[in-house]
Amino acid sequence: MNALSLAWKALRHKPLGTALNLLLMAIGIAMMTFILAVSTQLEEGALRDAEGIDxxxxxxxxxxxxxxxxxxxxxxxxxxxxxxxxxxxxxxxxxxxxxxxxxxxxxxxxxxxxxxxxxxxxxxxxxxxxxxxxxxxxxxxxxxxxxxxxxxxxxxxxxxxxxxxxxxxxxxxxxxxxxxxxxxxxxxxxxxxxxxxxxxxxxxxxxxxxxxxxxxxxxxxxxxxxxxxxxxxxxxxxxxxxxxxxxxQPAFEAARLFDLLGIGMDVLRAIAGGVLLVAALSMFVALYGALEERKTDMAILRTLGASPAKLLRLLLAQGLLLSLAGALAGWLLGHLGVGVLAASLGSAQQLHLHTWRIVDGEAWLPLIAVVVGLLAAALPAARAYRTDIAATLARSH
Structure with missing residues (x-):
């Protein structure tokens, strides 16, 4: 059984903790997706509408x-x-x-x-x-x-x-x-x-x-x-x-407007970053706690022939699965949020936003999520790698 399938089974074993970590990761990524999509489209639309008007x-x-x-x-x-x-x-x-x-x-x-x-x-x-x-x-x-x-x-x-x-x-x-x-x-x-x-x-x-x-x-x-x-x-x-x-002058007034909006966007980005940090800490606590609970299981796996590297991959795979699943859910939530805003603006015949348009900055979001997940899993994975079989089994008896 490979590391991903074992990681999936381990995550299913703790559904509440897994759901909480997924939710935190999804909220952070959703906020960043929403901010990037809306700010980019609004700025591009503003520049396009004012082009050629001096x-x-x-x-x-x-x-x-x-x-x-x-x-x-x-x-x-x-x-x-x-x-x-x-x-x-x-x-x-x-x-x-x-x-x-x-x-x-x-x-x-x-x-x-x-x-x-x-x-x-x-x-x-x-x-x-x-x-x-x-x-x-x-x-x-x-x-x-x-x-x-x-x-x-x-x-x-x-x-x-x-x-x-x-x-x-x-x-x-x-x-x-x-x-x-x-x-x-x-x-x-x-x-x-x-x-x-x-x-x-x-x-x-x-x-x-x-x-x-x-x-x-x-x-x-x-x-x-x-x-x-x-x-x-x-x-x-x-x-x-x-x-x-x-x-x-449209260029000057638009720049002033986006400077004002940029302050609000920066605040939202900071909040999204804070949510991602909380998601990383929550994931770290969950994986570390799971490792402490399953020390004996880890030791038995080692006696059955599992290498330290396999245990390392198991914990890293859990962090990877959580982060990628959270990133996907967050991306969907973020674009659904854009759709809600687009519908409200459209009903007022004001600005037009494309719900599922992917802007340039979004390409970094899955990478950010993966880095967050792997960093959260790094310390528990390192402990699993250094598991002392004899001492762990002795303490369990």
Missing amino acids: LVVGAKGSPLQLILSSVYHVDIPTGNVPYPILQALATHPLVKTAIPLALGDNFHGFRIVGTNASYAGHYDAHLAQGKLFERPMQAVFGALAARETHATIGAKFAGSHGLTAGGELHDHAPYTVVGILQPTGSVLDRLILTPVDSVWRVHETDPDEAQKPAAERELTAVLVEYASPLAAVSMPRWVNSQPRLQAA
């Missing part, structure tokens, strides 16, 4: 709120800005592109974004069905928004006031679905795009308002891509000097 121009207020509302679409806007700022930015020699955003409504929780065709092009989006909007009150659905709302080409729908589900229905101005985008893995997947004029039309129920010139209308924000590195120095200063405007 500056966001919006109403004065919190720069972070402006970035969250206009780039990631997970917060409320800071206010509105005059429409003429779009022309001023679009014709500025240091600006490559200026993409307008007009927010205010949603459809089943998915934001309706007034913009132009450049917004879809910015994320390299391609059509799965239909075409891009060509005139007001036409709408193009992102892949996730289309799937969750069962949108079909030619269908009509009415937006609800506000950026979350449950607001007043604008049934006086229905939209027509003209296109559905392929998945991009970006924020675009959970948005509904329409011309800026559509957003104005929906909210202008008074005939006098509908006749207002463009110069008197408003936008929520403008996404800017620089034409030259020099713009990074002068553009934010120029924007911030305007009475109603502020400039927010």
Whole structure:
């Protein structure tokens, strides 16, 4: 009978202790798996959504709120800005592109974004069905928004006031679905795009308002891509000097946000490390106690021809089995936790996480678990290796 089968039988002999050690190991690995999967996916998603956006121009207020509302679409806007700022930015020699955003409504929780065709092009989006909007009150659905709302080409729908589900229905101005985008893995997947004029039309129920010139209308924000590195120095200063405007830089605000989140992640990693340490100590106590209880059995095994090396392998195999089983259970628990978080974020039409995606750092977790298990088994295994047959049998009589 080999060391692994003997180790398995020994572990089954102490089901309660084995279950406790497995639980502690699984909790530690689960926490590390969850932290790695969530932090990596959130950071990659944030970088992808903000790629190519050098500056966001919006109403004065919190720069972070402006970035969250206009780039990631997970917060409320800071206010509105005059429409003429779009022309001023679009014709500025240091600006490559200026993409307008007009927010205010949603459809089943998915934001309706007034913009132009450049917004879809910015994320390299391609059509799965239909075409891009060509005139007001036409709408193009992102892949996730289309799937969750069962949108079909030619269908009509009415937006609800506000950026979350449950607001007043604008049934006086229905939209027509003209296109559905392929998945991009970006924020675009959970948005509904329409011309800026559509957003104005929906909210202008008074005939006098509908006749207002463009110069008197408003936008929520403008996404800017620089034409030259020099713009990074002068553009934010120029924007911030305007009475109603502020400039927010996604790269800076995202870094600040992840610095804040990183503190919490570091605390969770420390807790996970502490749980793994407790698991190692518990495993050590269990294996050491089992060795003390089975000293006579070990001595008899030696008299039957078992070598010291075989006893060493037996204890190490127990630690290995416990650690690998705990690592597997922890990995499954960790990803199930990601799935629960993904479901809660998905129901709020916010961020999208992949439950079973394996990120780079996870490759080290089985190795960490094995090292923890082998270290916990090392001292009991060394004692078993040095077992004195005669003295042990003499003490047992």
